[in-house]
Amino acid sequence: MRTVFILPYAFPAFMSALLWRGMLNREFGIINDWFFFGADINWLGDPFLAKVAILWVNLWLSYPYWFLVCTGALQALPSETMEASRxxxxxxxxxxxxxxxxxxxxxxxxxxxxxxxFNFNNFTIIYMLTEGGPPFPGTSGLGSTDILISAIYQISGVSGGSADYGLAAALSIIVFIFVGIVSAIAFRQTRKARRSSHG
Known part of the structure; x- marks a missing residue:
């Protein structure tokens, strides 16, 4: 069972995203054919369903890593403490x-x-699965599944169209500051938790 659980970890993320993009296809995807009896569900064209698809694929890809780390941490727990509590x-x-x-x-x-x-800047899943779409009405480029990093990619003009390098640079700095602040807070909380567990 553990081997089955960690199988997604063996596939590169971009290949998995492309595989899921095909399986979630509205016309010939096996998700609609096998699990929804051939229903016409537009997984990647509906804004809400596209977000659900991204969350599901990301969960499928990240679960094995969490599984390995958590099972290793559980096996490393001191048996004396558990026995004393019993x-x-x-x-x-x-x-x-x-x-x-x-x-x-x-x-x-x-x-x-x-x-x-990593997930705050998870460009691979967004680009390979939905390319940021479906697009917002009346906009060129930005879509309902874009995150900051994919929006920066669109705004910088790498994918074609007009480029706004100033806005892309400003958004990149915001991403850096935000991730840094959250990481600093989280590391501080981790230090407190470690002290309290040792105490």
Whole structure:
């Protein structure tokens, strides 16, 4: 079962996104054919459904990494602490809430920070799956699934069309500052959690 769970980790993200783009195709995709009895569901053309598709594909791609790290962290938990809590009469829920979860949070907090920074700038999934679309009515380029990094790509004119280098540079600086602030706050919270768990 573990091998099945980590299979998505073996595929490059851009290939997985292209694969899902084909499977979610409105006309010949297997998602509509197999799971919705041939229904005409426009997964990548409807603004809401396109966001759902992106979240699902990103979850499918990132789950194996979290699975490996969390199972490794669970196996590294001190057995003496768990045994002592059982002898003190703690039930499974109490063990999970007071011992397992705090220790697991200390181990996985850096992973959560790096995952946030990566997904905040996850250009690959957006570009390969929806290319930022479907576009907003009356706009040229920007779409309903664009994130800041893909919007910067569109505004910079790399994909064609008019380029606004000043706006693209300003947005890039905003992305850098935002990710830096969130990472600093998260690292501070991780340090506090580590101190409290050792205390």
């Amino acid at each position: 002898m003190d009469g703690a039930g499974r829920w109490r063990q999970f809430r007071s011992i397992t979860l705090p220790l697991l949070m200390v181990s996985t907090a850096p992973l959560a920070i790096s995952s946030f920074a």
